[in-house]
Amino acid sequence: MNLRLRFRNGMNITKVSADSVVLKSADMNDLHYKGLSSGILAVFDKLSNGGADEDALSRLVVEHDGSAKLFGYYQFIYGLTSSALIAHHLYEDSQPIAAIMPIARHYKFEQKRIDPDQVYQFSKFAYVRQEDGDFVIETPRGCAKVYLYAEPAFTLWRTLATGHSLNDLAALYDELDSKTIKQFLNLLLNAEMIVSVAEDESTIETAEGALEMWDFHDLLFHARSRQGRHNNPYGGTYRFRGRKQSPPLVKSYADHEPIALPKPDLDALKQGDAPFTAVLESRRSRRTYQDDAPLTFEQLGHFLYRAARVQQMHQPGGDMPDISFRPHPGGGAIHELNLYPIVGKCEGLAGGVYYYDPLNHTLKLVTPHNEYVQRLLHIGWMTADRRSFPQVMFGITSRFGRLQWKYESMVYAATLKNVGALYQTMYLVAEAMGLAAVGLGGGNSDLFGLTTGLDYYEESLVGEFLLGSRDPNGQEW
Ligand SMILES: Cc1cc2nc3c(=O)[nH]c(=O)nc-3n(C[C@H](O)[C@H](O)[C@H](O)COP(=O)(O)O)c2cc1C
Structure with missing residues (x-):
């Protein structure tokens, strides 16, 4: 699997006793986890150090706690993800190429259903900026940032300036694993940074509806100067x-x-x-x-x-x-x-x-x-x-x-x-x-x-x- 889970940036994880852990971050109250099994402690350790894909994390739990504890683990990891604590890093040939980083409490991550012929295009509200030496895509529409670390992420992102489907991208870049392309689209969809293009070339951002009327700068100003869609100091x-x-x-x-x-x-x-x-x-x-x-x-x-x-x-x-x-x-x-x-x-x-x-x-x-x-x-x-x-x-x-x-x-x-x-x-x-x-x-x-x-x-x-x-x-x- 080319998607690794890791605690999002800015999280500090401290083990306070043999079976308890505290998660700290400047943008939230401390989270205390007590009575953790050795399998879950090993998962915590992995999520703080380098991350791992879901299969590897499940294997850790089975090794430490036995397979009977797997259901508890799934609930646990779902809880962390839906509390906007987990970033997903996309790897190609064991090199990280992109990551989705939650920045707001209402963040949700799921595997989106991607029809290979569905055309997608970069959102008119998404923009790229430099942050601590990384390229970061942000948008006032979603609850996450996407980091671009290496090729082929840059090429794929640039290509999406105009509408392309998964099949189009796979044909254009046949040296790439189509699973990587699919996961990259999945990250961008979870961050609301690409939009589906209909046959008449309309998107949710251009078709009749509330989004059509927003200017890029107005929506960004609204989203960033209010609380809710970012974790900037406020x-x-x-x-x-x-x-x-x-x-x-x-x-x-x-x-x-x-x-x-x-x-x-x-x-x-x-x-x-x-x-x-x-x-x-x-x-x-x-x-x-x-x-x-x-x-x-x-x-x-x-x-x-x-x-x-x-x-x-x-x-x-x-x-x-x-x-x-x-x-x-x-x-x-x-x-x-x-x-x-x-x-x-x-x-x-x-x-x-x-x-x-x-x-x-x-x-x-x-x-x-x-x-x-x-x-x-x-x-x-x-x-x-x-x-x-x-x-x-x-x-x-x-x-x-x-x-x-x-x-x-x-x-x-x-x-x-x-x-x-x-x-x-x-x-x-x-x-x-x-x-x-x-x-x-x-x-x-x-x-x-x-x-x-x-x-x-x-x-x-x-x-x-x-x-x-x-x-x-x-x-x-
Ligand atoms: C923030 C603000 C901006 C305005 N901008 C203009 C303007 O650019 N040109 C103008 O002729 N009137 C402007 N007005 C006046 C409004 O047109 C006016 O308040 C409105 O028509 C209601 O009329 P009233 O002030 O007589 O109640 C502005 C008023 C406000 C409060």
């Missing part, structure tokens, strides 16, 4: 603690002159502002402005103060980063989002890109108005249905490092959720102030980086929001 793991400092709460732009922004009278607003329910009920996305009376510098100051300033700062001490509390919520109170007013037309403020310092409630000019600034505004205008030309567009960036310092696997998802929370707060403040506001669904992060000199990987645009003076006769829909 949540607040503080992986950079002691290695790197988190980026600070606010950026300094030390050599830029601060422009103090006007503040609203909050006490007066608490008494006289529009009631919350009235604001909530009247809020709409508004894209048309009163061009002869644009947004003013004072309104911009009041808006930023009410929606996005730091209300309270908290310094936990040690190497823990400062956190803050603001009118809008933010995961972990980390507040990695920054607001950059991109000013087209604002009474009392020159055009250009500014950084909003939410701690000191000041603006700092980052880039005076130029052709790039104009292009950013133009994109905002096109995205908001080509109505009024933007008066102020807020570029919302994420300083990813602030979240990455604490969280793992979910950083980008978290930052987009924070954008949503900020959008809603901005919408409500704009409505309460009688302004016109609309959140946008996309923009050009590279162009913003070019305009401001920001490093794409440290801080990129993740949202944009338009604000202007409301045209009382504006037609919204």
